[in-house]
Amino acid sequence: MSLKYAVLAALLEGEASGYELSKVFDVSLANFWPATPQQLYRELERLAQDGLIAARVVRQERRPDKRMFTLTEAGRADLDAFAAAPPRRPTAIRDELLIKIQAADGVAPEVSRALIEERLGWSRGKLARYERVRERLLAGRTEDEYLREADRIGPYLTLSAGIAFEEENARWCERALLLLERRAAVG
Incomplete structure (x- = not known):
């Protein structure tokens, strides 16, 4: 899968600038489909050229103009076709830390501990962010209420x-x- 479908899926939330999309990726998509802002901007240009998204310029005072992007009907149809197709292959883990741990027998144990503690800190930080996002999504509702009332699941x-x-x-x-x-x- 290319970045294309991750960007199209992010635009299901509505019109967004490239900057706003990069924030969406940081908060909600980076865990399963990371992208740098540069990659996002290149992909936005390709998608606009292909007619899958539309771009409009918003004039701003005291700041550079910004481009806002929306999903087109063609983009929605392409995304729907993608969503309906089975994945081409199962998920595979590609994790640099696991390679380091696999090879760690030749290094001091405190090095491995430090690497794992760093990962643990990252995971706890991401969990805290995800819980804040969850609270915003639920907006005081129970999960069952959200599932009944939300437009998108x-x-x-x-x-x-x-x-x-x-x-x-x-x-x-x-x-x-x-x-x-x-x-x-x-010992």
Whole structure:
């Protein structure tokens, strides 16, 4: 899959500038489809050229003009076709930390602990952000109320996946730290 469909899906929320889309990616999509702002801007240009999104310029005083992007009917049809097709291959983990841990027997144990503690901090930070997003989505409603009343369920489902992913990352980090501690005690 290319960045194309992640951008089109982000525009389901409505018109957005490139800057706003980069913030959407940081908060809700980066856990499963990261992109740099430069990648986003290049993709926005391609999608506009292909007629899948429309761009309009908004004049601003005291700031440069900004471009706002919206999904076109052609973009929505392309996204719907993509959403209906089965994934081409199962999810695969590509994680630099796991390669480092796989090879860590030749380094001091405190190096591995520090790397895992850093990951644990990242996971806890992301969980805190995701919980804030969840609270904003629910807006004081219970989950059942949200499911009955919300126009779209996709953002909530993907947010739930992000929460589960980071909870599992945190559990793995805590277990790995415990196992390193036990190994050190055995000595």
